[in-house]
Amino acid sequence: MKKAVLKPGKEVSLLRKHPWVFTGAIQEIDEVYIGDWVQVFDHKGRLLGTGQVGDGSIAIRMVAFEAIEPNTAFWQTKLANCLALRKLLGFGLKTPTTAYRLVHGEGDNLPGLIIDIYNDCAVIQAHSLGMYNSINHIAEALENLKDLKLKTIYNKSFAAMHGAVDPDGFLLGDTAETIAKENNLLFTVNWVTGQKTGFFLDQRDNRDLLRQFAKDKSVLNTFCYTGGFSVAALAGGATKVISADISQTAIDLANNNASLMKLQPHQSHEGLVVDVMKHLGDVEQQFDIVVLDPPAFAKSLSKKHKAVMGYKRLNAMGMKRVSPGGLLFTFSCSQVVDDVLFANTVTAAGIEAGRNCRILYRLGQGADHPVNLYHPEGHYLKGLVIQVE
Numbered sequence: 001m002k003k004a005v006l007k008p009g010k011e012v013s014l015l016r017k018h019p020w021v022f023t024g025a026i027q028e029i030d031e032v033y034i035g036d037w038v039q040v041f042d043h044k045g046r047l048l049g050t051g052q053v054g055d056g057s058i059a060i061r062m063v064a065f066e067a068i069e070p071n072t073a074f075w076q077t078k079l080a081n082c083l084a085l086r087k088l089l090g091f092g093l094k095t096p097t098t099a100y101r102l103v104h105g106e107g108d109n110l111p112g113l114i115i116d117i118y119n120d121c122a123v124i125q126a127h128s129l130g131m132y133n134s135i136n137h138i139a140e141a142l143e144n145l146k147d148l149k150l151k152t153i154y155n156k157s158f159a160a161m162h163g164a165v166d167p168d169g170f171l172l173g174d175t176a177e178t179i180a181k182e183n184n185l186l187f188t189v190n191w192v193t194g195q196k197t198g199f200f201l202d203q204r205d206n207r208d209l210l211r212q213f214a215k216d217k218s219v220l221n222t223f224c225y226t227g228g229f230s231v232a233a234l235a236g237g238a239t240k241v242i243s244a245d246i247s248q249t250a251i252d253l254a255n256n257n258a259s260l261m262k263l264q265p266h267q268s269h270e271g272l273v274v275d276v277m278k279h280l281g282d283v284e285q286q287f288d289i290v291v292l293d294p295p296a297f298a299k300s301l302s303k304k305h306k307a308v309m310g311y312k313r314l315n316a317m318g319m320k321r322v323s324p325g326g327l328l329f330t331f332s333c334s335q336v337v338d339d340v341l342f343a344n345t346v347t348a349a350g351i352e353a354g355r356n357c358r359i360l361y362r363l364g365q366g367a368d369h370p371v372n373l374y375h376p377e378g379h380y381l382k383g384l385v386i387q388v389e
Contacts, residue, residue, distance in 0.1 A: 001050070002038040004029040004060060011042035014049060014062065017374035019111050021051065021060035029059075035129030037070055052112065052130025061111040061128060070134060075141035079115075082108050083145055086117075089367050093119065093149060099180035099189065100368045101201050107370035107378050113138070114160075116197040118180045118189045121152035123197040124171070127160050139171040151175065154191050168192070179260065183208050185231055186260045188253070195225065202365040202381050203228060203293065203331075209361065209385070210289065210329055211236035217288035220244070220280070220321060222273040227254025227266075229291045229329070234263035242287075244269045244276040277317045286323040292330040297337075304336045308345050311337070315349035319357070322388040331363070331383040342382045350386075361385035 006014075010025035021040060032038060034055045040048045040062070049065035068074055082103050086092070091100040102122065103115035112128030115138075122142050126132035139153050152173035157165055176192040182204055191198035207228050210219075214236030221229040224243035231254075233241050243254040243266065251268045258266040269276045273294070280286075292314055298307030315330055322328050332342045339362070350357045363383030365371075371378040 002030040002032050002036055002053075004032075004038050004040050005045075006040065006042055006048070008043045011046075011048055014040065014065065017065060017372075019051075019062040019106050019109070019372070019375055020058045021062065022057055023059040026059055035133045037130070039067060052128060054128060054130075061130070063110065070137070072137050072140050072144075075134070075137045076144055078108075078110060079103070079138070079141050079145060082110075082115075083147060085370070086368055087147070091117075091368065092147070095181075096184045097182050097204070099182050099187065099199060099201060100204075101366075102368075104369045105378065106372045106375040109372065114197065115142070116191075116199075116201060117148065118191065118198065119178045120149050121154065121173075121175060121178060121191065122148065122150055123154045123156050123191045125160050125197055126155075126157040126165075129161070129164070132157055132161060132165050135171070143172065156191060156197055182228075183211075185235055187226060187228070187231070187257050188260065189226075194253075199226060200228065202333075202369050204366045204368075206329065206331075206363050206383055207232040209363070210291065213289060213327060214238040217326075218323075219289045219291070220277075220287040221291045221293075222276070222318070223292070223294045224254045224268075225250045227257045229293065230254055230266060231257050231261070231263060233289070234258060234266060235261065238289075240265055240267070242267045242269060244271070244273050246270070246272055274314070274317060277321055280321055281317075286321055286326070288323050288326045290318045290322050290326070290328050292318045292328070294331070296334045297332070298334045299336075301336050304334075307334055307337055308341065311342070311345045312349045312352065315346050316352040319350060319353035319355050319386075319388050322355075324389055326388055327360070328357075328386045328388055329363075329383065330386065331381065333381050335377065335380045337382070339379075339382050343384065346384055346386070350388075356389040357386045358389075359384055359386055 007027040036053045051060040051062040112131040114125040116123045152175045153171040177190040189198040211232040214233040218240040219233040224245045230243045297310045365381040
């Protein structure tokens with residue numbers, strides 16, 4: 001295995017089990033290619049662990065803080081540990097929730113790897129060439145996890161790898177779609193044509209919370225995608241639910257999911273969310289609950305200021321659409337916008353909207369998207385439930 005040596009003092013973060021080695025920390029390294037496995041040593045020659053070579057400022061992502069042999073047996077052990085946690089959390093084929101994340105990158109000590117489970121299908125999404133190069137070992141280890149009873153394994157890494165790898169395709173079976181359960185609610189998931197791996201699993205607990213507040217309420221769900229919050233609201237007894245999204249495909253998915261359980265009344269609007277909310281303002285329409293769950297407004301530090309302005313504008317508009325005493329469920333999945341900045345931005349929006357507000361809940365991603373204690377950057381989903389007077 002190739003070898004990398006760190007500069008004096010640069011071993012501290014690895015001794016604290018942070019999984020990233022930046023380019024400036026490396027004193028010398030063997031001739032390597034992106035995706036290669038490499039053992040990392042401090043300047044005194046002490047082994048710090050084993051990782052994979054990256055292609056940006058993060059030069060190496062650590063997979064273990066020891067020497068390892070990255071064969072099928074290694075993957076079998078790692079994935080079995082991940083499955084044990086998900087079983088502890090109550091997920092599985094014969095449970096109320098059959099759609100869940102099995103592997104969450106650094107949160108499961110496997111940086112660059114995402115695996116989502118939908119019934120008897122596993123969708124693998126590599127975010128690094130090192131993980132992509134190991135995909136056959138990973139698929140073999142998944143097949144060996146008999147509790148999963150997998151009939152399909154699908155590789156969906158092409159978009160995540162910005163087209164630098166082979167097109168997506170089946171590694172086992174050929175099924176493209178299923179109806180999965182989330183807290184006994186039914187959702188159609190298509191991992192071939194859908195966004196990400198087919199469904200946004202990280203909002204499960206937050207959808208369930210909204211469901212608890214929905215009885216006899218009117219709900220506006222913006223950036224609805226497959227209608228997760230809409231279905232939860234309808235299942236909770238909402239009297240009216242409107243889903244809004246710029247994508248007609250998303251609207252069709254939301255309508256389909258609402259009809260799966262014969263949940264009504266559900267309406268939908270295709271178009272820019274800001275335009276939909278302006279239209280609702282023109283007809284003086286307000287809602288007991290408004291959900292703002294936009295895609296990431298910033299994926300780099302250079303876009304942070306623009307993102308903050310976007311969140312402020314969106315939240316001010318959303319607050320104006322909330323009936324007095326109603327609730328705003330607002331989220332950001334932009335990793336560069338931390339909890340404090342997000343809360344401050346929503347505060348500025350409240351001032352702009354001229355509404356009195358108070359925070360009832362601070363929300364985040366579900367437990368199947370764990371955050372490594374030594375890698376706080378893994379906490380990416382921020383959410384607030386705000387009562388708007």
